[in-house]
Each structure stands twice: as C-alpha cells, then as structure tokens.
Amino acid sequence: MTPFTLLAIAAAAFFVAHVLLLFTSFGKSGYNKTKYFWSHLTLWICGALAFAMALLFAGKGESDIIDVFDTPVKRWLIIVVVLVLSAVAHTVVKLLVMPRYQSR
Numbered sequence: 001m002t003p004f005t006l007l008a009i010a011a012a013a014f015f016v017a018h019v020l021l022l023f024t025s026f027g028k029s030g031y032n033k034t035k036y037f038w039s040h041l042t043l044w045i046c047g048a049l050a051f052a053m054a055l056l057f058a059g060k061g062e063s064d065i066i067d068v069f070d071t072p073v074k075r076w077l078i079i080v081v082v083l084v085l086s087a088v089a090h091t092v093v094k095l096l097v098m099p100r101y102q103s104r
Helices: 003-024 033-057 072-102
Strands: none
Touching: 003 033, 033 072
16 A cells, blocks of 8 residues: 555545544533544544645645645645634534533
8 A cells, every 4th residue: 555545544534533523522412522622633633644645745646636736835725724624613613503502
C-alpha cells in the first residue's frame, strides 16, 4: 500500500469517526460533552491528514482531486475550510441543539 493510500484511508476513517461521534453526542440520555469534543478532534485530524496529502502529493499525479491543491494558498484553504466547518457546526449546536437539551 502506498503512503498516499494510507493517508487517504486514515483521512476517510477519521471523517467517518467524526460523523459517528457527532451524531451520537446527542441522544435520549442528553448531551455527551466528551463525544462532542472527540467529534471535533477527529474532524481536525481529518483536515490535517488532507492537508498533509496535498502538501506531499499535489501535482504529482497521484490523484486528480489532490492535484487541484497545487499551490500553497489552495493547500491552506483545506485548513481554513476545516476550521470554518468546525466553527459553523459548533455554532449550530450551541444555538439550535443545546437549547433543546437545556429546556428538559
């Protein structure tokens, strides 16, 4: 297995973990702060792995998608998107989801 493939599998696994942890952070028993934190952490790790893939493999023909990130600005956009996504998700949870759990 190539390093690119290993990074891609790891990034995908962390993204799946992020989604599972995010959706299981809220349930009938209430809000699980630890799972919610880990959901954010796994998203950030996924973003870091995607950034590393772009840094190491962009422009080398490993993947047409990764080749899009062939400049430093485009690479850093990966980090910006991850941070914005995390901030938006946190804001939605804080403003829309948490009030439902606090009113119980």
